[in-house]
Structures are given as C-alpha cells and as structure tokens.
Amino acid sequence: MIEPRLKVATCSLAGCFGCHMSLLDLDERLFDLAERVELDRSPLTDIKELGECDIGLIEGGVCNAENVHVLMEFRARCKVLIAIGACALNGGIPAMRNQFALKDCLEESYLRGVGLVNPQIPNDPEIPLLLAQVHPVHEVVKIDYFLPGCPPSADTIWTFVSQLLSGQPVALSYTQIHYD
C-alpha cells in the first residue's frame, strides 16, 4: 500500500528566496522527498489557494500587510509551522530598516535615489502597505520549529526534514547550526 504523502506548503515573505534556493540544493534528494511529500501552495508550484497542509515552511520576516495575512493563513491551515532562515527568525537583513523611520526609507529610495526620473513614492492600492517595522514571524503567530541559517544549507534542511518526517526528535549536528 502506498502511504499518503504529506502536504507541504512553503512561502517567502520578507526574504530573498535564498532559503528556497537552498531547498532546491537538495538536488537528487528532491526525488526522495517527492515520494514522501506533495507540494501545496509554494513559489515552486502554481497553486494559488492554500489547502489544508501538514507542514508549512516560512521563509522571511514580516514587512507588510500581505505578509501578515499570508502568515496567519499558513498558521490556520498548517498543522506544523516551521520558520526557516535568519529573516524569519529575527527579521534579518530587511529588519536593518528598523533603524530608520519608514518615511525616511521611502524618501531615500524613491525621492532621493540616484538617477530617478519623476520621483514619487509608489502608492498604487495593489501594493501591500508596509509595516512601520519588520518583524520575525514568531512575533505574529506561534511557530513550532526554527531552523536558523542565512540560508540553512541543503544538508541541514535535509537532516531536519528527514527527522521530522520520520517522527524523530530534531537533532542537528554542530556544523548544521549557524546564524549566517
């Protein structure tokens, strides 16, 4: 009998997709993974609506209203929610803007930036509103597992995912945990 595959959804909030690239670095191990999981909503699929999932992987922190919405939806639909990468864990590089007022950041980029023609701050209603500060995901929803790294290496992700899928306690080796 074929065991039903676990449903996994992933998303990149205020991140750089580096953690997703690291996931793709699993290379041929992706075949093993594909036998055990089925991707739901993810930048790697074209599924728009998040279904009921077993595992949700969150890359990136929370920098705008859409991020908050997606994160809360992931929490509501995923049994286990995993924060992956420095940005999800502590805001990371995007949170360096927390040193400045949002207004100053926008003006620096869109009004005073080099080589701008017709400088203006974008305000199309389709663009999600920025939050005053960038936040790590655990400040918005409960997170079940944290995987540090910028990004965590494919080996780290593999160890973590294998242990999780086989129901073992997660135990990473010394070289698999780093904050950069």
Next chain:
Amino acid sequence: MSAEQCFTLDGRRVPFQDGQTLMAAALDAGVYIPHLCFNPEFAPHGSCRVCLVQVNGRVQAACTTPAAAGLTVQSEIEELREMRRGILQMLFVEGNHVCPACEKSGACQLQAVAYYVGMQTPHYKHFYPRRPVDASHPEAVIDFNRCILCELCVRASRDVDGKNVFAVQGRGIQARLVVNTPSGQLGATPFSIHDKAAQVCPTGTILTKHRGYETPIGQRLYDRKPISVVGDVAQLPESRGGRRHD
C-alpha cells in the same frame, strides 16, 4: 602539605588553589564553563550570568564564586542550559545582531556561546534599538548595535592601556557603552588598534578597519568545532584565528 583541595564539577574532581574562583579552577583543569564577560586576564565582572552553575544546589556565577573544598558544582544540566539559553536570547533581542552582515560572524564569542547552549531562535520580542555606528577612528569602527555591555573594553582600556577610553552610562535598560570624550567619538581619543581594548570584545562591536570577511565560510574559528574545544577568540593568537595583534 596535605592532599590537594578539590570540588566536584559535574562529577569530576577539580583541584584548586586558595583564592581561585570556580571558573579559574575549571579553566586550569580544562573544563569549559560557558562565559562572555569573563576573561582570565581581568578581574571577574559577574555581569553576563552565562556562567551560572549550581553550587550545592544553589545557582551562582562560576566566575565570582570562590572555590571551596568539597563543593558539589553542576554545570552541564538541562536546567542550567535552559537558563543560559534564555540569557543568550535576551542578549540577542536586546541589540541588533544581523550575523549575515557582521564581519565578526564565525569568530564571534557571543555567537559561539549561543551555538554551544543550543540557541535555535532568539525567541523573545525584538527590541530593535536604534544605536549608532562610530567610524570616526582611522583604524577601528564601533558598531554599538552589537554591544552586550560586558565591559571588557572598559576594563582593558582603564586597567591595561591606562587610557580610560570607554565607559558605561545610564542604568538598567538605559545602560549603554559610551566613548569617554566630549564628542563621544572614538576618533577624538588616543585609542589605538594595538591597545588591549581593541582585542577583548567578545562580539563584533569593536572591529579593525580595512579588513573584513578575510576567512572563507567553513574555515572560520567556530565553523567546525565548538567554543568549548576551540577556546575564546580573545585568548587566541591571530595566527589561529584570534584577535591579538601581537
């Protein structure tokens, strides 16, 4: 002379000399107790609390507790590991530690101790304090975002360099490291990169200018082996990935 005086540390007999602290005796015996504000070259400060141990069941800082014969000391127990993790997490959220953008990453004692105590996440709500970066000195830069107020630079500058360049101002959550000049700028002080104060910071706060990211990832001080094996960055010669300029 009677038999050596000893206490037990996690079941192991550790000898000590009169006047030694638990930390100093453990260090001599080659047993690692995690620490940040302690540096064997300076008088203990007892402020970071990372070296908490149980002494006959009572939690005390190993760096300030005098060794005594017959004490039962425990260090590597889950209860203490959890406390230490909590302390590290508070240190991380209290400052701005963006390790991927820090030149000290990989050879940072704060980061290495966090790895040692198994910190997976900073856990608490981040303060994101707004703190300055001082690049006024030709040889060094100070990024106050990473300071943990261990006062090692304060002690080194005052007690070894005789320059008194650094001080801690304010109390409680307002406490912050300042440079002892009217302008508050490091460039206006006699600070030199060859000072002891330039070599003791356990974080990436005080950095040498014009060099950075020199060691590839994977070969940095704490990339392969934990701090309990490698030792403190400030105690190692530069040739071994440490910070000494001698």
